Amino acid sequence: MRERVEMSAVVDDGPELVRYAEALRSLVDRSVSRPLRVVVSPGAEVVAATVPTVLGTAGGLPELPVDLVVLPVRAGVTPGERLDDLRAVVVEHDADAGLVFGADPERCAVVDEHGDPVHPSVVTVLVGLRETARARAAERDLTVVHDTAASRAVPDLLTAAGAHVVPAGSADLEDALLEHDAAFAASSDGRYLFRDLPYADTALLAACHVLAALGEQDHPLSVLGEIYRPYARTELASAAHPSSDAATARVADAYVTRQGAGPVDVDERDGLLVSHWADHPQWWFLVEPSGPQEVRLVVEAADDDIMDKVRDDVLALIEQEQA
Incomplete structure (x- = not known):
C-alpha cells in the first residue's frame, strides 16, 4: 500500500495546503476553460477547507474560471440526503455541475446541470482520456485500471485513445494500480486513485479533471454523459x-x-x-x-x-x- 499524506495534516498547515492545491493544479490542464458554476457538498470539514483553496483563491493562487457554491457540512445527514440537497441547489443556482464528496477522500459523486447523477464510468472515461492525452504529450505509455463492473465504454474508448486498460477486482484496485504502474484507477462506486498524487485526497483530482473536460468545450455535462455512455x-x-x-x-x-x-x-x-x-x-x-x-x-x-x-x-x- 502507498503511504500518502493525510489531508487532516495538510489542512492544519497553511503552506502545505497551498502546495497540495498547486500539486492538483499541475496535474490538470485548465489553460482553456469557459466559466463554470459548480456546487460542492464537502461531506467533511477537511474537504470544505481544501476545495476553496484548489478551485478558488483562498490560498492565494491565481483565480480559475470557477464560481463555487460550497454547501455547509451538516452532521447526521445520510449520503443520499446530501445528494438530494445538492441536486436541488444545482438546479436552483443554474449550475453546470455538482460534486458530492464522502468521508472517504477517494470517493466522489458527480451530477450534471439537471441535478442528475453522472455514472462513475463516464467520470472514468473523462479522466482517463485526459490522463491519456497528458501521457501522449509527454511521449509516455499510460495504463488505466478499472473494476469489473465498469461499463464496456471504459476499455473501448480508452483503448481507442491509446491507453492500456487493465480490469481488476474492486477490492484489488490499489494493488493493481501499483502492480501495473497505472496512472489512474477507478471503480464503479465512485472511487478514484492516482499514481502521481502524493496525498490521500484523490477524489478531488478526479473532480478537477471532470470540470476541465467540461470547461474545454461547449456541451453541458448531461451531453457528455450521453456521449461517453453509449451502451x-x-x-x-x-x-x-x-x-x-x-x-x-x-x-x-x-x-x-x-x-x-x-x-x-x-x-x-x-x-x-x-x-x-x-x-x-x-x-x-x-x-x-x-x-x-x-x-x-x-x-x-x-x-x-x-x-x-x-x-x-x-x-x-x-x-x-x-x-
Whole structure:
C-alpha cells in the first residue's frame, strides 16, 4: 500500500495546503476553460477547507474560471440526503455541475446541470482520456485500471485513445494500480486513485479533471454523459429469494455450465461476471451477492432490447423458487 499524506495534516498547515492545491493544479490542464458554476457538498470539514483553496483563491493562487457554491457540512445527514440537497441547489443556482464528496477522500459523486447523477464510468472515461492525452504529450505509455463492473465504454474508448486498460477486482484496485504502474484507477462506486498524487485526497483530482473536460468545450455535462455512455445498462438489487448463493449458482448453471446463450467469458473476482461481448449480440452481466438474501445485478448490452432480454432472463433465474 502507498503511504500518502493525510489531508487532516495538510489542512492544519497553511503552506502545505497551498502546495497540495498547486500539486492538483499541475496535474490538470485548465489553460482553456469557459466559466463554470459548480456546487460542492464537502461531506467533511477537511474537504470544505481544501476545495476553496484548489478551485478558488483562498490560498492565494491565481483565480480559475470557477464560481463555487460550497454547501455547509451538516452532521447526521445520510449520503443520499446530501445528494438530494445538492441536486436541488444545482438546479436552483443554474449550475453546470455538482460534486458530492464522502468521508472517504477517494470517493466522489458527480451530477450534471439537471441535478442528475453522472455514472462513475463516464467520470472514468473523462479522466482517463485526459490522463491519456497528458501521457501522449509527454511521449509516455499510460495504463488505466478499472473494476469489473465498469461499463464496456471504459476499455473501448480508452483503448481507442491509446491507453492500456487493465480490469481488476474492486477490492484489488490499489494493488493493481501499483502492480501495473497505472496512472489512474477507478471503480464503479465512485472511487478514484492516482499514481502521481502524493496525498490521500484523490477524489478531488478526479473532480478537477471532470470540470476541465467540461470547461474545454461547449456541451453541458448531461451531453457528455450521453456521449461517453453509449451502451444500455441497468443496475438493481433483488431480494426475492431465500439464498443469494443458490441464486448465483442457478445463473452459473444456465449460462456457464449449460451455455444456454452460447460461449461466454467468465470472471469471478467481484461475483459472477458473464460476458458475451466478443460476439453478437453484445451483452454482459454481473451477479454479486450483497447479503444472505440479496443479489446485486448489473446488465449492460449494445442496445436496450438486448439489455431487457438478458436482464429479464437472469432475474427469472435469480428469483426462481427452489424445488
